[in-house]
Amino acid sequence: MGKLCQVCGKREAKIHFTEIREGKKTEMHICEQCAHEKNMSMAFPAVLSQLVKGGGPPAPRESEAVPATCPGCGLAYAEFKAKGRLGCPRCYSAFGPVLIPLLEKVHGASAHRGKTPERVKGALASRRELAEVEEQLAAAVANEEYEKAAQLRDRLREMKGKES
Amino acid sequence: MTLDELIGQSGEWLKGVGPESDIVISSRVRLARNLARFPFLTRAGEAERAEIHLAVRRALDKLGLGDNGHLYVELDGTNEMTNRFLLERHLISRELANGSGDRGVLFNRSEMLAVMVNEEDHLRIQAIRAGFQVHDAYQDLQWLDDQLDRELEFAFSNEFGYLTACPTNVGTGMRASVMFHLPALVFTKQIDKVFSSVTKINLAVRGFYGEGTQASGDFYQISNQVTLGKSEEEILDLIDRVVPKIVAYERAVREHLIDKDRLRLEDKIWRAFGVLKSARSISSEETMDLLSAVRLGVNLGLLSDVDMSTVNELFILTQPAHLQRLEKRDLTPGERDAARADFIRKHLHI
Numbered sequence: 079m080g081k082l083c084q085v086c087g088k089r090e091a092k093i094h095f096t097e098i099r100e101g102k103k104t105e106m107h108i109c110e111q112c113a114h115e116k117n118m119s120m121a122f123p124a125v126l127s128q129l130v131k132g133g134g135p136p137a138p139r140e141s142e143a144v145p146a147t148c149p150g151c152g153l154a155y156a157e158f159k160a161k162g163r164l165g166c167p168r169c170y171s172a173f174g175p176v177l178i179p180l181l182e183k184v185h186g187a188s189a190h191r192g193k194t195p196e197r198v199k200g201a202l203a204s205r206r207e208l209a210e211v212e213e214q215l216a217a218a219v220a221n222e223e224y225e226k227a228a229q230l231r232d233r234l235r236e237m238k239g240k241e242s
Numbered sequence: 243m244t245l246d247e248l249i250g251q252s253g254e255w256l257k258g259v260g261p262e263s264d265i266v267i268s269s270r271v272r273l274a275r276n277l278a279r280f281p282f283l284t285r286a287g288e289a290e291r292a293e294i295h296l297a298v299r300r301a302l303d304k305l306g307l308g309d310n311g312h313l314y315v316e317l318d319g320t321n322e323m324t325n326r327f328l329l330e331r332h333l334i335s336r337e338l339a340n341g342s343g344d345r346g347v348l349f350n351r352s353e354m355l356a357v358m359v360n361e362e363d364h365l366r367i368q369a370i371r372a373g374f375q376v377h378d379a380y381q382d383l384q385w386l387d388d389q390l391d392r393e394l395e396f397a398f399s400n401e402f403g404y405l406t407a408c409p410t411n412v413g414t415g416m417r418a419s420v421m422f423h424l425p426a427l428v429f430t431k432q433i434d435k436v437f438s439s440v441t442k443i444n445l446a447v448r449g450f451y452g453e454g455t456q457a458s459g460d461f462y463q464i465s466n467q468v469t470l471g472k473s474e475e476e477i478l479d480l481i482d483r484v485v486p487k488i489v490a491y492e493r494a495v496r497e498h499l500i501d502k503d504r505l506r507l508e509d510k511i512w513r514a515f516g517v518l519k520s521a522r523s524i525s526s527e528e529t530m531d532l533l534s535a536v537r538l539g540v541n542l543g544l545l546s547d548v549d550m551s552t553v554n555e556l557f558i559l560t561q562p563a564h565l566q567r568l569e570k571r572d573l574t575p576g577e578r579d580a581a582r583a584d585f586i587r588k589h590l591h592i
Contacts, residue, residue, distance in 0.1 A: 151285045163362075165285035167278060167397035167405040170412070177409065181402075184410055186444075187471020190403030192414035195391045198398055 083109035107146070148172040208237055243311040243351055245324065249567050252558050253331060253353030253370070258550030260373020264541040265489045267421040267461065267554070269376040270332075271383050271478075272368035274406045274415035275390070278397040282407035283360060288343060291360060295344040298359045301393035307350040307386070316346040323572075326563035329451070332370070336451065337361055355386060363406050363415075365390070374485055376418050376478050403470060413470030418481050419448075422488060425460040425538040426495040429510075433462075436488060444468055445484060450530075459530035459557055464488070496542060511539035515547075519590050523579040529560050529586065552589055560585060 081091045084107050091107035147154050150168025158164055158173065170177060181188040194202075211234050218227040255268045276282060280294050299314065306312060317325055317338065325339040334347050338361045345360035358366040367390070369382035390396075397405040403413035411417070427433045437447050450461040464484065466477045499507045514535035517524075537553045539545035558564065565581045566573050573581060 151281045153285055161284070162409075163284045163407045164282060164405075164409065166281035167276065167399070170399060170402050170405055181409060181412070181470060185413065185468045185470035187468075189401060189471060190399075190413045191471055191476075192403055192416070192473045193387075194400075195396055195398050196388070197391065197395065198400070202400070 081107045083107065086111075144173055144176050204237070208234070211237065243313045245313070245315065245327070246567075248331070248353075249564070250559075252555040253333075255352075255354060255370045255372040256551070256554045256558065257372055258554045260371060260375055262485075262489050263373040263550070265422055265424070265492050266374040266485065267423055268370055268372055269374055269379045269418070269420050270368060270370040271376060271379045271416060271418045272366055273383060273387055274363040274404065274411045274417075275365040275367065275387070275394075276363050276397040276405060276407070278395045280364065283362065283364065284407060292344045294364050295346070295360055297394065298357075298365060299346070301390055302348050302357060302359075304393060305389045307348065307355050310351055312348060312350040314346055314348045316344075317341070318344050318346075323563050323566060327567055330558055330561035330563050332451075332558075334358055335361060335366070338366075355382060357386070357390075362408060363411070365394075374420065374489070376420060376481050376485075380418070380474065380478055410467070411469050414472070414474050414477065416469055416474055416477060417465050418478055419463045419465035420481060420485050421450075421461060421463045422492070423459075423461055423534070423537060424488070424492050425534050426499055427492050428460045429507075430495050430499070432491070432495060436491065440464055440484065440488075443480070443484070445480070458527065459534040461534075461557075496538070500542065508539075508544055511535050511542075511544055515539065515545060515590075518586050521583045521586070523576070524583045524586065525579055526560065526562060526582065529582060530557065533557055533560075548590060556586060556589060559589075 083089045083091045086109060089109035089111065091109055144155060146156075148165055148169045149172060151165035153165030153169055155173055155176070158169070164170065164173070178188045211230055215227055215230040215234060218224075218230055260266070260268075277294060277297060280286060280290055283291065283294075286294065302314065315324065315328065317334075325334070328334045328347060329336060329339040331353065333349050333353060333356050335358065338345060338347065338358050341361070343360065345358075347356055347358050349356040354370050356368050356370075358368075367383060367386055369379045369386070371379040371382070399405060404415040406412050406415055424433060424436070427436060440447055444467050446465050446467050448463045448465065450458050450463075464481070466480060468477070472480075514532035518529070518532050518536065533553060533556055536545060536548065537550070540548055540550055540553055559568075560582050562573075562578055565578055565585065568585070569581055
């Protein structure tokens, strides 16, 4: 059993929240029942109640909720905040919404502009090529150029076969 | 190649050659890389750590280092002295030396290329060159990185680049650092001006043994802090623009000293040389200080009795673990100071 609900202290917490607002982080673990009953108006007035009710406008980006743990390695966001080390490559996408402002602060940027490994370059090129052929095929079908479409379809099949 | 072969000599990068070698000791570039299929080391269990170690070692065994000999040293199970010895030679970081679990380092005979395995990241690849040659060091490194890229799948995202355990290294994963010897700027108390201007443009200043270490022997390392949002070339260019300015500043102050304060300068240098040639017991700290003055004297042509590579080597070879390896036994601090004084006298003997 995981963490206990911070409201009733009896049931297992099923909803985990980490909210970062102006650099301050708050964490909350609650069970589904308490979340409904309390509407959580005390702890997370905007974000949580909206999510629990399933309505309202989306939360602004700076207070966007992030998963409490990385699905790849189970690292708790709180632990990253405490130690400054991520747990696995997937942490970058899992904690993306809060990581990007941090990267902006540290590096003045959040997008890579340097070297790309050959392996990735190859994959990118073939994906681009695939997209091009798919476009040509769609155009050929739209223009009723069936012979050309058949050729393109064969080529596409061949490319996809190679990829897998 | 064995560790014992290294004892009486230093890495190629300490030979006192290369552009601006009177002021720039070395140029070093390192890349942080992780295997895509494994967690970072903070989340890796012992078994995973061993698997990572094995996978990297296999790749390294396959490609070697394109040199006449290389050596892999496993740090788990080796004694503290070995770790300290490698640290003193700048072949490993303090984090690797003081770490635990499966880890190691591969380096070539010239000690210009090294790969640390299971440091903060799965791989830390570094290339080092004598003098001011950051671009050349990066070229050496590129070669090694490309070779490894063929054997291992590195964690990479199109958005964030090479993924690292600490977000301060993400993107290029590259840290380029230049080690300076700046005795005149320290002597005239101008060094703080250098620091404040350098940190303003997002460069970090560190001591002789890198992160968190004290500057000793008037050695300072300057390195980039930003690793994301800039290409490798852009980062190297920033370093390239800054280094000549610091070199020019140190040179100007040296000339000024010769011009206006020659007696005080010569006195400092000759006294330092005198103590090093005569001492019967000397601490590591005093050695670094005095060698720094002697090095300055050699560079200014005030001292011609010693050559630059001897002075450079003494900075490393008089470190505690080096002395103990040389003597082939553990030494008490007192014995160390005596052994250090003997060693220096022998090397400065004319």
